[in-house]
Amino acid sequence: xxxxxxxxxxxxxxxxxxxxxxxxMFSVPLLMGNLAQLAYSTVDSIVVGRxxxxxxxxxxxxxxxxxxxxxxxxxxxxxxxMVMVSQYFGAQEYDKLETSVGNxxxxxxxxxxxxxxxxxxxxxxxxxxxxxxxxSYDMGRTYMLICLAGLAGNxxxxxxSGILRxxxxxxxxxxxxxxxxxxxxxxxxxxxxxxxxxxxxxAYATIIGQTLSAIVCLVKVVMSRRYFxxxxxxxxxxxxxxxxxxxxxxxxxxxxxxxxxxTIVIQRLNNAMGYMVTAAITAMLRVDAFAMIPSTTFxxxxxxxxGQNVGAGRMDRVKxxxxxxxxxxxxxxxxxxxxxxxxxxxxxxxxxxxxELIDLGYxxxxxxxxxxxxxxxxxxxxxxxxxxGDAMGPMWISLVTQTVIRIPAAYLIAYLTRSPAHPVxxxxxxxxxxxxxxxxxxxxxxxxxxxxxxxxxGITAKAKAAAEA
Numbered sequence: 459x460x461x462x463x464x465x466x467x468x469x470x471x472x473x474x475x476x477x478x479x480x481x482x483m484f485s486v487p488l489l490m491g492n493l494a495q496l497a498y499s500t501v502d503s504i505v506v507g508r509x510x511x512x513x514x515x516x517x518x519x520x521x522x523x524x525x526x527x528x529x530x531x532x533x534x535x536x537x538x539x540m541v542m543v544s545q546y547f548g549a550q551e552y553d554k555l556e557t558s559v560g561n562x563x564x565x566x567x568x569x570x571x572x573x574x575x576x577x578x579x580x581x582x583x584x585x586x587x588x589x590x591x592x593x594s595y596d597m598g599r600t601y602m603l604i605c606l607a608g609l610a611g612n613x614x615x616x617x618x619s620g621i622l623r624x625x626x627x628x629x630x631x632x633x634x635x636x637x638x639x640x641x642x643x644x645x646x647x648x649x650x651x652x653x654x655x656x657x658x659x660x661a662y663a664t665i666i667g668q669t670l671s672a673i674v675c676l677v678k679v680v681m682s683r684r685y686f687x688x689x690x691x692x693x694x695x696x697x698x699x700x701x702x703x704x705x706x707x708x709x710x711x712x713x714x715x716x717x718x719x720x721t722i723v724i725q726r727l728n729n730a731m732g733y734m735v736t737a738a739i740t741a742m743l744r745v746d747a748f749a750m751i752p753s754t755t756f757x758x759x760x761x762x763x764x765g766q767n768v769g770a771g772r773m774d775r776v777k778x779x780x781x782x783x784x785x786x787x788x789x790x791x792x793x794x795x796x797x798x799x800x801x802x803x804x805x806x807x808x809x810x811x812x813x814e815l816i817d818l819g820y821x822x823x824x825x826x827x828x829x830x831x832x833x834x835x836x837x838x839x840x841x842x843x844x845x846x847g848d849a850m851g852p853m854w855i856s857l858v859t860q861t862v863i864r865i866p867a868a869y870l871i872a873y874l875t876r877s878p879a880h881p882v883x884x885x886x887x888x889x890x891x892x893x894x895x896x897x898x899x900x901x902x903x904x905x906x907x908x909x910x911x912x913x914x915x916g917i918t919a920k921a922k923a924a925a926e927a
Contacts, residue, residue, distance in 0.1 A: 471547075471548075471626060471766070472484065472548070472626055472762065472763050472766045472767065472779075473548050473766050473767050473770040473772050473775065477763070477775060477778045477779040477782045478782050480763065480779075481759055481763060481779060481782055481783055481786065482786075484623075484626060484759055484762065484763070485755060485756060485759040485783075485786065487629045487631075487632040488623065488631075488632070488755050488758060488759060489751065489752065489755045489790070490632050490636075491619075491631050491632035491635045491636075492751050492754060492755050493748065493751055494632065494635035494636050494639045496747050496748065496751060500744045500747070501639075501642060501643050501646050502518060502646060502660040502661075502663070502664055503515060503518055503740060503741065503744050503809055504744075504808050504809055505646045505647060505650045505651065505660060506518060506650065506657055506660050507737075507741065507808075507809040507810050508808075508809070508810075508811075509650050509651050510597075510650065510656055510657055512733070512734065512737040512810055512812055512815065513591075513593040513594050513597065513733055513737070514594070514597050514656070514657050515737045515740050515741065515809060515810060516591060516593065516594040516733040516734075516736040516737040516740060517590075517594040517595075517597035517598035517601055517657060518598075518601060518657070518660075518740055519736050519737065519739060519740025519743065520585075520588065520590045520591065520594050520598050520725065520729065520736055520740075521585075521590075521598045521601055521602045521605075522740075522743075523588075523718055523721040523722045523725050524584050524585075524588070524602065524722065525602065525605055525606070526718050526721075527715065527718040527719065527722065528573050528577055528606070528609060529609075529612060529613070529616070530711050530714045530715040530718065531569050531573060531711060532566065532569065532612070532613040532616050532617065533616070533707075533710065533711055533714045534704075534707040534708050534710060534711020534712075534714070535562060535565055535566055535569065535617060535703060535707055535711075536616050536617045536620040536707070537620070537706070537707045537710040537711070537761075537844065537849070538702070538703035538704065538705070538706035538707020538708070538710070538849075539558060539559075539562040539617065539620055539621060539624070539703060539707070540620040540621070540623060540624040540758075540761065540762070540765070541624070541706045541707075541761065541765050541844065541845060541847055541849075542554075542555075542558045542624070542702060542703065542706060543555060543558060543559065543620075543621050543624030543625060543765075544624040544625070544626075544761070544762050544764075544765025544766045544769065544845065545765045545766070545768060545769030545847065546558060546769060547624060547625045547626070547685070547766060547769065548765065548766030548767060548768070548769030548770040548772075549769040549770055549771075551769075552685050552686055553686075555685060555686050556685075556686030556687065556688065556692050557692050557696060557699055558699060558702075558703075559621055559679060559686060559688065559692070560688050560689075560691075560692025560693045560694075561692070561693070561694075561695055561696060561699045561700060561703070562617055562621065562703065563617075563676075563679075563688075563693060564693050564694070564695055565695065565700065565703065566613055566614060566617045567610075569613065570609060570610035570613050570614070571610075573609055573613075574606060574607065574609050574610065577602075577606040577609065578603070578606055578607070581599065581602055581603060581606070582599070584602075585598060585599060585602070588722055588725050588726055588729065589726055589729050589730070590729065591729055591732065591733040591736060593733045594733055594736070597656070597657045600656075600657055600658050600661070601657050601658070601660070601661050603661075604658060604661035604662060604665065605661050605664065605665060607665070608661075608664075608665025608666075608668065608669060610669075610672075611665055611668035611669030611670075611671075611672045612665075612668045612672075613672075614672035614673075614675075614676060615668055615671045615672035615675055618672060618675035618676050618678070618679050619631040619634075619675050621679050622675065622678065622679065622682075623758065623762055624762060624765065625682075625685070626762060626766065630675075630678055631675060634671045634674050634675055635671060637671075638667040638668070638670050638671040639667070641666070641667050641670070642663050642664060642666075642667035645659075645662070645663035645666060645667070646659070646660055646663040648663075649662055649663050650663075705849070706847060706849055707849070708849075709849035709850050709852070709853035710844060710849050710852070710853065712853050712857070713852060713853045713856035713857065716856055716857050716860045716861060717856060717860050719860075720860040720861060720864050720865050723865055724864070724865060724868050724888045724891070727868060727869060727872055727882070727883070727887070727888060728885070728888060730882045731880070731882045731883070731885055734812075734814065734815065735818070735885045737810065737812075737815055738806075738814075738815040738818040738819045738822065738885065739819075739822065739885070739888075740809075741806045741809035741810060741815060741816075741819045742806060742818075742819040742820075742822040742823060744809065745798065745802060745805045745806055745819070745823065746822075746823065746826055748794060748798075749791070749794040749795060749798055749826070749830045750830070750833070751794075752787055752790035752791045752794060752834070753787055753791065753830070753833040753834055753836075753837035753838075754837065755787075756783050756784075756786055756787035756790075756834075756837060756838055756841065757837040757838065757840060757841035757844075758841065759783055759786075759841070760779065760780065760783045760837075760838055760839075760840075760841030760842045760845060761841045761842070761844050761845035762845065763775075763776075763779045763783070763845065764776050764779065764780075764841070764842045764844075764845030764846050765845040765846070765847075767779065768845065768846045768847065773913060776842065776846070779842075780838065780839065780842045780907075783838050783841070783842075784834065784835070784838040784839070787834040787837065787838050788831070788834045791830050791831060791833070791834045792831070794830065795827055795830055795831070798823055798827075799823075799824075799827075802819075802820050802823045803816055803817075803819075803820045806819035806820060806823075818885060821885075821886060822885065822886060822889055825886040825889040825890060825893070826889055826892075826893070828893055828897075829889075829892060829893045829896050832893075832896050832897050832900045833896055833900070835900040835903070835904060836896065836899050836900035836903045836904075839903050839904055839907040840852050840903050842907065842912070843903070843906065843907060843912045846912040846913065846915050847912070847915035848911060848912035848915040851906045851911065851912065852903065852906075855899055855902045855903055855906065856899065858902075859895040859896075859898050859899040859902070860895060863891075863894060863895040863898055864891050864892055864894070864895035865891070866891075867890070867891035867894045867895065868887050868888045868890070868891030868892070869887075869891075870891075871883070871884070871887040871890050871891055872884065872887035872888075875887060
């Protein structure tokens with residue numbers, strides 16, 4: 459019993475045992491952790507919407523795409539490091555694992571300094587560029603200013619938890635998130651409702667929680683002495699390690715950047731519809747994020763499972779794991795859809811008491827239901843491809859679907875649905891455009907998976923030998 463307890467709170471070797479068991483042990487804590495992380499932004503929006511009004515809720519929605527764009531480099535480094543960690547861990551090449559972890563810590567520190575500086579200097583320009591509604595501008599600026607100042611906490615947490623997950627450890631990051639989530643809820647209510655800090659209080663609560671979670675996970679990584687011992691030498695950047703991180707991570711970072719840039723372009727369309735529409739969309743997207751979580755979670759699970767088994771040269775287990783993770787993702791997505799249909803209006807009502815916003819938000823939920831099902835395909839198979847070390851294919855698929863398909867579709871649908879009630883277009887236009895893009899993305903990802911080029915992208919000796927066999 460004690461052995462099982464220790465195993466639950468330690469690194470997990472996914473190259474052994476039934477794929478379903480491995481994926482469940484890893485995915486369930488990861489799913490709960492992602493839900494807890496999502497609670498940060500959700501609690502912010504609920505408290506702000508209830509105590510500061512609809513214009514403040516709109517301010518959070520207006521600034522979110524820009525803040526997420528700033529996290530792209532963190533995502534790029536994190537995805538590259540997670541693939542390296544999972545493959546070296548699976549191959550038991552612990553010397554290379556140590557160097558990868560040390561270099562990632564140095565890299566994320568440098569990136570945090572650059573991003574924070576650039577963000578603070580370009581804050582006003584960015585808000586003007588997206589045509590932030592006048593009613594939300596000042597509050598949006600305040601929220602962004604504080605969040606950008608605390609950007610390093612978010613970046614370090616995502617990188618450190620990515621390292622732990624690459625080694626198959628998902629329970630510890632979950633416990634950290636649960637603890638900091640509870641802290642964030644207390645601080646949100648205290649700062650906003652109790653001390654009257656307004657939207658600034660929500661931003662302070664978020665960055666305090668994220669910074670604390672980053673510190674705890676960093677300590678955990680440093681203490682992982684069974685597999686590596688970090689020292690000054692491992693922190694010194696090495697050209698080949700940084701090059702591999704960039705090769706594995708930058709394409710995913712570029713794909714994420716393209717997605718958020720397209721979201722910002724579409725945000726201009728939504729902003730033109732007025733702050734009431736952006737407030738409804740903000741509330742709906744907070745609810746929508748819970749339905750998106752299964753696909754995102756199983757994408758990470760597929761990447762870690764694939765990375766460890768590709769690293770160990772176990773390609774037979776990769777295909778088994780891919781089928782298993784797809785069924786798991788589809789099952790959970792269907793469950794989340796049912797919950798959103800039943801409780802969608804009540805959930806949106808947590809953010810606002812304005813009935814018009816609640817009704818519009820519920821309409822937007824129905825516009826997204828087909829997307830949740832299709833994403834189970836794209837995210838599951840895409841996770842396998844990235845975990846194997848092939849990041850270029852998914853990047854090109856994302857580039858085409860987000861720019862050539864999503865943006866023109868959204869603006870065209872908005873133009874065709876103009877009416878006296880909605881002179882700029884139907885508020886659901888951007889979601890219908892997203893749905894078209896997601897369907898094409900999933901189809902292209904499935905075709906790319908079946909072509910099989912990803913099978914030759916492993917970076918370990920065992921992976922290369924298996925590809926040549």
